[in-house]
Amino acid sequence: MSKLLHADNNRMLRSRLFRLGMISLMALLVITFVLDGEDEPLKGTEAGFQGLLLFLPMVCSFIIILFVGHEFGNGAIRNKLIVGHLRSHVYTSWMIVGIVVTLIGMAFSAALLAVNCAVEGGFDELTAKPLIIVWTVLLCELLCNAALSLLLAVILPGAKGAVVSFIFQYALLMVSMIAMEGGGVAWVKTLSYFFPQGLMGVAALQAAPEKPWMYILCSLSAAVAFFALGIYHFRRKDLN
Amino acid sequence: MDYVLETRGLTKRYNHFTALQDLSMHVPKGAIYGFVGRNGAGKTTLIRLVCGLQFPTEGSFTLWNTENKDAKINLMRQRMGAVVETPSLFPYMTARENLQQQYRVLGLPSFDGIDELLALVGLADTDKKKAEHFSLGMRQRLAIAVALCGNPDFLVLDEPINGLDPQGIVEVRELILKLNRERNITFLISSHILDELSRIATHYGFVDRGHMVREMSAEELQNACRKCVSLKVTDAEALVRELTRRGIEYTVTAGDTVDVYAQPNITELALALWKDRCEILSCTEHDENLEGFFLSLVGGESHE
Numbered sequence: 084m085s086k087l088l089h090a091d092n093n094r095m096l097r098s099r100l101f102r103l104g105m106i107s108l109m110a111l112l113v114i115t116f117v118l119d120g121e122d123e124p125l126k127g128t129e130a131g132f133q134g135l136l137l138f139l140p141m142v143c144s145f146i147i148i149l150f151v152g153h154e155f156g157n158g159a160i161r162n163k164l165i166v167g168h169l170r171s172h173v174y175t176s177w178m179i180v181g182i183v184v185t186l187i188g189m190a191f192s193a194a195l196l197a198v199n200c201a202v203e204g205g206f207d208e209l210t211a212k213p214l215i216i217v218w219t220v221l222l223c224e225l226l227c228n229a230a231l232s233l234l235l236a237v238i239l240p241g242a243k244g245a246v247v248s249f250i251f252q253y254a255l256l257m258v259s260m261i262a263m264e265g266g267g268v269a270w271v272k273t274l275s276y277f278f279p280q281g282l283m284g285v286a287a288l289q290a291a292p293e294k295p296w297m298y299i300l301c302s303l304s305a306a307v308a309f310f311a312l313g314i315y316h317f318r319r320k321d322l323n
Numbered sequence: 324m325d326y327v328l329e330t331r332g333l334t335k336r337y338n339h340f341t342a343l344q345d346l347s348m349h350v351p352k353g354a355i356y357g358f359v360g361r362n363g364a365g366k367t368t369l370i371r372l373v374c375g376l377q378f379p380t381e382g383s384f385t386l387w388n389t390e391n392k393d394a395k396i397n398l399m400r401q402r403m404g405a406v407v408e409t410p411s412l413f414p415y416m417t418a419r420e421n422l423q424q425q426y427r428v429l430g431l432p433s434f435d436g437i438d439e440l441l442a443l444v445g446l447a448d449t450d451k452k453k454a455e456h457f458s459l460g461m462r463q464r465l466a467i468a469v470a471l472c473g474n475p476d477f478l479v480l481d482e483p484i485n486g487l488d489p490q491g492i493v494e495v496r497e498l499i500l501k502l503n504r505e506r507n508i509t510f511l512i513s514s515h516i517l518d519e520l521s522r523i524a525t526h527y528g529f530v531d532r533g534h535m536v537r538e539m540s541a542e543e544l545q546n547a548c549r550k551c552v553s554l555k556v557t558d559a560e561a562l563v564r565e566l567t568r569r570g571i572e573y574t575v576t577a578g579d580t581v582d583v584y585a586q587p588n589i590t591e592l593a594l595a596l597w598k599d600r601c602e603i604l605s606c607t608e609h610d611e612n613l614e615g616f617f618l619s620l621v622g623g624e625s626h627e
Contacts, residue, residue, distance in 0.1 A: 086430030093427055099415070158411035163428055165374045165407070166473055167400030321337075321377040323408070 087168055087176035095150055095180050104146040104184075105191055111138045112192060116199050125205035125288070128196050132288045135192050136279045140225060141252045143188050144232040147181045148248055151233065152241035160322065170318045174237070178310060181229040189222065196288075209289065216291035220298045224279045227302040230309035237317050255280040276301035325352040327477050327509045328373060332382035335368050335533075342368040344533040345382065350511055350526070355503055357524030358513040359617060365533040366513035367408060370481050373511075374405045386477075401429075404470030405479035410462040411469070414455035418446045418465050421454060425472040444468040445494060460491030467498065478502070479511045484519055492519060499523055517613045531621035546574065548616050551582040551609050552589075558601035565595050582609070 095101050115134035116127050154160040163173050200206055235244045255278050262272050263284030275281025276298050286292045328350040335343040343365045350356045360366050371377040373384060375396075384391050386399040412421050422437045441447045444464040449457070454465060463483060470478055480499075484492045500523055502508045514520050520527075527544055529536040539547070551574075556562045559579050566573045572584040593603050 086428060089430075090424060090427035094413075094424060153413075157413060158407075158409060159413060159424075161374070161376060161405070161407055161411045162425055162469060164376055165400060165403065165405045165470075166429060167375075167397035168428070169397060319378075321371075323371070323376070 084168075084172040084176060087163065087172055088179055091176045091180045092183060095146075095184065098150070100146055100149055100153075101184065104142050105188065108138055108142045108188060109191060109195060111142075112195050125200065125203060125208050127203050128200040128205055129288050131196050131199055133283055135196070136221070136283050137256055139185075139188050139192055140228040140279045141249070143181070143185050143225065144228060144235075144248045144252060145245055146184050147177075147229060147232040148236040148244040149241070150180070151177055151236035152244055155240035155322075164322070171314050174233075174314050174317050177236075178230065178233055178313075181233055182226065185222075185225045185229050189218075189225065193218075213289050213291040216295045217286050217288060220286065220292060220295050220302075221279055221282065223299045223302040223306070224277060224282065227277050227306040227309070228279060230306040230313070234309045234313040234316070237313055237320070252280065256283075259283045277305050278302075324349075326350060326385075326388075327352050328384065328386055328511065330369070330373075330382065330384040333369065333372060333379050333384055334381035335365075335372060335377065336380045342533055343372070343379075346530070346533065346535045348528045348535055348538060350509060352509055353503070353507055354526045355499065355510040355512065355524050356526045356528065357517075357520040358511060358528050358530065359515065359517055359520060360513075360530035361515055361621065364515075364530045366515075366530060367481055368533075369530075370405065370407055370479055370511070370513060374403075374407060374479060375400060376407065401473065402475055403477040403479065404473060404475035405481070406463070406466045406470050406483060407479070407481045410466030412454045412462060412465060415453055417451055417453055418449045418457075418468070421465060421469060422472060425469045429473045431472070440468045440471055443471070444498065458491075459486045460488065460494070463487065463491070463495065464498070467495075471502075474506075475508065477509045477511070481513050482515070483512060484514065484516065496523055517617055521613050529617060529620050536620050544613070544616070548613055549582075549584055549609075551584050552587065553580060553582050553605075553607045553609055554603055555580045555605040556596065556601055556603050558596075558599065561596055561599040561601035565592065565599070579604075 112131050112134055115131050160173070164170065200209070232248060235248055238244070239247055255274060258274055259280045260283070262275070262281070272281075275285050275292075282292065292298055326349050328348070330346055330348050333343055333346045334341070346365070346369065348358075358366050358369070368377070372379050373386070379391070386396060386403070389395050389399045413424060416424065418441060419437060422440060423434055426434055426437070438447070441449075444467055446461060446465055446468065449461070454462060457465065467480070467483070483495050487495065496519070499510060499512070503510060512520065512524070521544075525541050526538070527541065528538045553576070554562060556579060559575060559581055562581050563573065563575065566581070566583065569587070571587060574582045574584075576582050589603070589606060596603065
């Protein structure tokens with residue numbers, strides 16, 4: 084499987100898709116800072132963090148779905164299976180690449196937030212504990228997002244999967260905004276346990292959610308479930 | 324005989340449609356096996372099953388005597404390459420980058436050999452040209468190069484000359500013959516263009532509507548298509564003696580039927596046989612081309 088990992092990581096990190104995705108993410112975050120317009124320390128950074136909860140899962144999802152969809156679309160998936168790579172290894176390699184993309188996205192975003200925080204003069208106001216908890220919860224929910232995106236990519240390769248992902252991510256955003264306003268039924272709020280969009284209004288840079296272990300448990304369990312489902316489906320799928 | 328690929332009762336059903344039904348075939352080691360059938364006969368379906376892209380509904384196949392259900396089948400697949408339907412390439416990569424990507428997939432330690440591969444398929448001077456700007460023939464050749472990356476012993480090509488111009492067809496044909504001769508690579512080539520296959524194949528499998536109609540060697544096919552006079556007689560031994568005496572080439576095809584590869588004087592022959600108390604019951608002339616032979620196997624009219 085290391086061969087697959089090396090090949091997939093190499094292709095992802097050199098692809099235009101990845102570069103465009105990261106540039107788009109940075110641009111969207113910068114726009115969030117600019118639009119915020121507040122002068123208070125940390126205000127802009129907090130706004131940027133809320134924007135991160137919206138944009139990062141969306142960008143990562145698109146990158147993963149289109150990366151995998153590309154292999155289906157041009158038939159390159161055949162080159163892996165014909166030479167004897169196991170389907171479970173192929174899928175796992177994609178998952179790891181998805182995690183790498185997510186981590187790189189997080190790293191870039193964190194760097195940008197840190198720069199903005201420094202410009203605002205908000206570093207003195209930051210405390211480590213809520214910061215660590217919030218980013219750990221975010222990481223777990225982004226892994227859930229990555230696993231679901233990969234499952235979608237295998238069920239609906241290419242543009243179809245990207246469209247469905249967009250609709251899903253947008254729906255999550257709407258639901259989260261309703262929940263932020265205090266509306267929505269209780270079960271809707273449980274989405275916040277699984278997806279980063281659900282953390283909008285629930286968590287902030289300096290405000291960790293209540294019972295963070297619940298968020299971590301739910302999102303990681305869902306990630307594992309999506310991953311297992313994806314491998315099960317991919318192993319049985321007839322390819323052309 | 325050593326077989327690289329053997330299938331036993333291979334069946335593939337999609338919902339209510341049966342693409343392959345109880346198909347058995349044998350690809351000998353070192354052969355160029357021409358897999359012939361009309362559009363929709365099941366050629367590509369079989370190739371997908373053998374390559375692990377799809378799963379049989381019933382039946383099994385072996386690659387180098389390893390069953391498809393055996394976990395070791397994936398080890399055997401490391402010895403094969405394939406071009407299935409359309410070339411599987413990354414369009415935004417150059418020829419070299421596509422090969423490098425396949426080298427990574429195979430886990431090869433370095434990119435040695437890429438230059439030789441590109442030269443072998445005639446793509447050495449493509450430089451920075453991306454695969455999306457290649458002609459169909461170039462893409463086909465690059466796909467073959469990708470399939471050759473792991474030095475395979477068995478190469479499966481699904482309709483490799485489809486859409487190629489005459490020069491492209493010649494180039495692919497010469498490449499296949501060279502690889503078979505110099506590297507002893509076994510080929511399974513599917514096609515519905517029998518004339519082109521007849522120039523390179525050493526063995527044939529004729530498939531129609533998911534069934535294997537007949538397997539034969541090139542020699543057997545050639546004999547079946549030779550111009551001859553088919554004589555049905557009451558005493559085949561007497562006929563054989565007479566033909567041998569006259570130095571005429573013949574084949575006994577059934578107990579009482581002999582194919583004579585000449586234009587004998589039937590009257591003289593009949594008189595000679597009459598002395599041995601042998602009667603000629605029927606006399607039929609055969610002059611079949613490959614297409615006619617194929618159509619006679621699978622049914623349908625020849626348009627000659």
